[in-house]
Amino acid sequence: RKEVEQDPGPFNVPEGATVAFNCTYSNSASQSFFWYRQDCRKEPKLLMSVYSSGNEDGRFTAQLNRASQYISLLIRDSKLSDSATYLCVVNNAGKSTFGDGTTLTVKP
Amino acid sequence: DADVTQTPRNRITKTGKRIMLECSQTKGHDRMYWYRQDPGLGLRLIYYSFDVKDINKGEISDGYSVSRQAQAKFSLSLESAIPNQTALYFCATSDPGGGAGRADTQYFGPGTRLTVL
Numbered sequence: 656r657k658e659v660e661q662d663p664g665p666f667n668v669p670e671g672a673t674v675a676f677n678c679t680y681s682n683s684a685s686q687s688f689f690w691y692r693q694d695c696r697k698e699p700k701l702l703m704s705v706y707s708s709g710n711e712d713g714r715f716t717a718q719l720n721r722a723s724q725y726i727s728l729l730i731r732d733s734k735l736s737d738s739a740t741y742l743c744v745v746n747n748a749g750k751s752t753f754g755d756g757t758t759l760t761v762k763p
Numbered sequence: 764d765a766d767v768t769q770t771p772r773n774r775i776t777k778t779g780k781r782i783m784l785e786c787s788q789t790k791g792h793d794r795m796y797w798y799r800q801d802p803g804l805g806l807r808l809i810y811y812s813f814d815v816k817d818i819n820k821g822e823i824s825d826g827y828s829v830s831r832q833a834q835a836k837f838s839l840s841l842e843s844a845i846p847n848q849t850a851l852y853f854c855a856t857s858d859p860g861g862g863a864g865r866a867d868t869q870y871f872g873p874g875t876r877l878t879v880l
Contacts, residue, residue, distance in 0.1 A: 659805075687867045698853060698871035699806070742805060746867040749794060749813060749859060753805035
């Protein structure tokens with residue numbers, strides 16, 4: 656079993672749709688959690704950190720459930736520019752483990 | 764100027780050749796990392812370094828070596844390149860004290876696309 660698992664998708668949604676991505680992790684000692692965005696074959700960039708209390712940044716909401724070892728990302732009112740691969744990342748003692756990514760395509 | 768730079772950006776080489784990929788950063792971070800990414804997969808950690816005197820193997824270190832020449836420089840070498848090392852290679856830095864919501868955030872270079880024939 657992979658240490659970080661994501662639904663690979665692809666997710667194909669119309670503009671304006673709400674889409675949710677899920678991620679599970681196996682190491683209960685993991686300390687920090689992130690969602691990164693990666694455009695085609697470019698470097699990943701931080702989208703947002705994830706907290707147990709939940710955090711929101713505009714149309715994006717991330718949530719962490721430590722008991723279930725589950726991380727989620729919700730994108731509301733999808734835009735064409737949201738099309739990308741979203742990587743779930745779990746960090747323990749300075750080492751980050753990446754999920755394989757979930758690909759989102761937003762269509763007109 | 765980019766905070767994390769990688770050279771070369773693209774490289775085509777032949778089986779058996781020694782290749783060095785270089786990474787430099789101006790972020791002042793102590794921690795640096797090398798990852799590879801294969802199509803459809805996430806990033807896998809090759810080596811990491813938490814300071815100039817610290818080098819650690821990652822998930823897939825076989826066939827690779829690294830050198831941390833200074834806080835700002837971290838090089839990855841393929842001693843004898845083989846075709847299954849064809850991949851996209853990323854260097855990254857992080858700061859464990861990066862502040863609320865930023866600790867352990869990884870900052871990536873633009874990547875090196877390596878092809879081994």
